[in-house]
Amino acid sequence: xxxxxxxxxxxxxxxxxxxxxxxxxxxxxxxxxxxxxxxxxxxxxxxxxxxxxxxxxxxxxxxxxxxxxxxxxxxxxxxxxxxxxxxxxxxxxxxxxxxxxxxxxxxxxxxxxxxxxxxxxxxxxxxxxxxxxxxxxxxxxxxxxxxxxxxxxxxxxxxxxxxxxxxxxxxxxxxxxxxxxxxxxxxxxxxxxxxxxxxxxxxxxxxxxxxxxxxxxxxxxxxxxxxxxxxxxxxxxxxxxxxxxxxxxxxxxxxxxxxxxxxxxxxxxxxxxxxxxxxxxxxxxxxxxxxxxxxxxxxxxxxxxxxxxxxxxxxxxxxxxxxxxxxxxxxxxxxxxxxxxxxxxxxxxxxxxxxxxxxxxxxxxxxxxxxxxxxxxxxxxxxxxxxx
Numbered sequence: 001x002x003x004x005x006x007x008x009x010x011x012x013x014x015x016x017x018x019x020x021x022x023x024x025x026x027x028x029x030x031x032x033x034x035x036x037x038x039x040x041x042x043x044x045x046x047x048x049x050x051x052x053x054x055x056x057x058x059x060x061x062x063x064x065x066x067x068x069x070x071x072x073x074x075x076x077x078x079x080x081x082x083x084x085x086x087x088x089x090x091x092x093x094x095x096x097x098x099x100x101x102x103x104x105x106x107x108x109x110x111x112x113x114x115x116x117x118x119x120x121x122x123x124x125x126x127x128x129x130x131x132x133x134x135x136x137x138x139x140x141x142x143x144x145x146x147x148x149x150x151x152x153x154x155x156x157x158x159x160x161x162x163x164x165x166x167x168x169x170x171x172x173x174x175x176x177x178x179x180x181x182x183x184x185x186x187x188x189x190x191x192x193x194x195x196x197x198x199x200x201x202x203x204x205x206x207x208x209x210x211x212x213x214x215x216x217x218x219x220x221x222x223x224x225x226x227x228x229x230x231x232x233x234x235x236x237x238x239x240x241x242x243x244x245x246x247x248x249x250x251x252x253x254x255x256x257x258x259x260x261x262x263x264x265x266x267x268x269x270x271x272x273x274x275x276x277x278x279x280x281x282x283x284x285x286x287x288x289x290x291x292x293x294x295x296x297x298x299x300x301x302x303x304x305x306x307x308x309x310x311x312x313x314x315x316x317x318x319x320x321x322x323x324x325x326x327x328x329x330x331x332x333x334x335x336x337x338x339x340x341x342x343x344x345x346x347x348x349x350x351x352x353x354x355x356x357x358x359x360x361x362x363x364x365x366x367x368x369x370x371x372x373x374x375x376x377x378x379x380x381x382x383x384x385x386x387x388x
Contacts, residue, residue: 038267071097095120103147129352130370133199137371137378138187139208139350141241142180146362147223149176180227182234184361190368191354193339206359207371207378208268213261216245217252220260228262237382239268241312242297246280250296257297258304267387270301271335273312281321291325298332307387310335310349333385335369348372 060077062069071083078100079085083094095106099121102108106321108116108125118128130136153172158165187204188194209231212221224240232240242257262272274294281290294311301309311328315338324330329347337352350369371378 009301026378028033067091074099129197131197132190132200132370133203134201134204135374137205137207137374138204139210139237139371140187140357140359140362141210141212141367141369142227142351142362143212144221144223146180146364146366147178149178149364150174150277151176176248178363180230181361182230185234186360187357187368188360189358191339191356191358192367193354193356196353206236208239210239210241210268210271210369212273213240214253214257215243217248217256219243224260227260231266235269237266237386238264239271241271243273244276244294244297245292246276246284250293254300254304255296258301263305265387267336268382269307269333269385269387270305270309271312272297272301272309274317275314278320284377287321287324290321291328294325294328298328307385308332310354312337314338 002285015287060069060071060073062077062079067085067087068088069079069083071079072081073083074080079097080099081097082095083097085091090111092109093102093106095102095108096104098104102125103122104120104122105118106120107118116125119126150173153174155170155172156167157170159168160166169189178306185206187206188202190198190202199274211224211227211231213224214220219318228238228240240261242253242261245253257270263270272294276284276290281287284290284293298311308331310333312335313322316337318334318336333349334347335350335352336348339352349372351372352367352369354368356365359366371381373381
């Protein structure tokens with residue numbers, strides 16, 4: 001074990017936190033067995049563990065029946081700060097620790113689980129915490145609800161009953177209709193449901209727009225055709241989605257969607273929006289029936305459009321059901337709705353980060369989505385994955 005005082009060199013630059021500092025041992029040497037770490041981890045450790053500017057840092061090597069730990073420890077000889085755990089079964093973790101548990105930024109490699117890179121809390125993996133900036137690729141999805149809003153107006157009137165007069169309250173529903181100002185579209189709020197880390201001001205351009213076309217085998221979005229035409233006219237990448245019904249045969253839904261939707265060269269892949277309640281899944285015959293119908297819709301639409309559709313589901317659906325259809329998880333890109341500060345821990349193409357965002361030019365709340373990647377990946381997706 002090595003103990004040596006350290007000194008403050010300065011702040012870590014290029015990160016959103018103002019409390020990330022760089023330290024160096026007074027001997028200006030690297031302790032034996034210590035490796036460089038990622039800047040993200042350095043910033044995380046500086047903010048979560050760095051409070052004293054000059055203190056002794058203890059390095060330790062601990063070996064037990066499961067594997068070994070090499071890294072910093074606290075006064076109780078527990079892993080605390082930065083360290084590496086290597087299990088005899090091949091499991092590996094490198095990153096932050098606190099009170100003997102994984103905490104802060106780190107990464108884990110295991111033969112039983114996928115690669116985990118991101119934030120840990122109380123020894124549990126939470127996910128990658130995204131920093132929202134103008135460098136990311138944002139999109140929105142819209143339906144008739146961006147055009148219509150029901151408002152209840154309360155009025156009172158006098159009702160005569162025999163010789164008596166009585167004051168009663170009457171509720172009247174008035175439907176308000178709104179148009180979209182396509183020349184003003186810009187994201188100016190990322191919603192309030194979950195905490196988010198933002199670099200700079202929220203004033204982000206919109207790169208792609210998905211528009212609801214159909215639901216089941218009988219409902220059509222009355223604003224779809226105009227919104228589709230206007231979005232293209234203003235230079236947006238456009239995609240079309242269908243809301244899946246548990247009550248209607250999948251083939252009928254697929255044909256209904258294809259009949260009422262535009263299939264245009266350069267458009268983003270069609271999307272099947274699957275949001276059934278547990279009771280609806282039970283009523284249709286269980287998850288086996290559900291996934292059989294989903295496969296039918298995806299297969300028919302892919303055959304007609306020439307591209308694999310994208311599957312839209314919630315994080316809850318992923319956790320409860322998607323493992324029962326490994327072929328869908330393996331063969332189709334996924335668009336996940338997860339309203340939290342951490343990126344979903346699954347292979348995905350889009351992440352719907354909030355349902356209550358705000359967009360200049362659109363009335364009311366708007367779903368805000370982020371593409372899983374930056375410009376290079378987005379350009380590649382736009383070139384290779386669109387309708388031809």
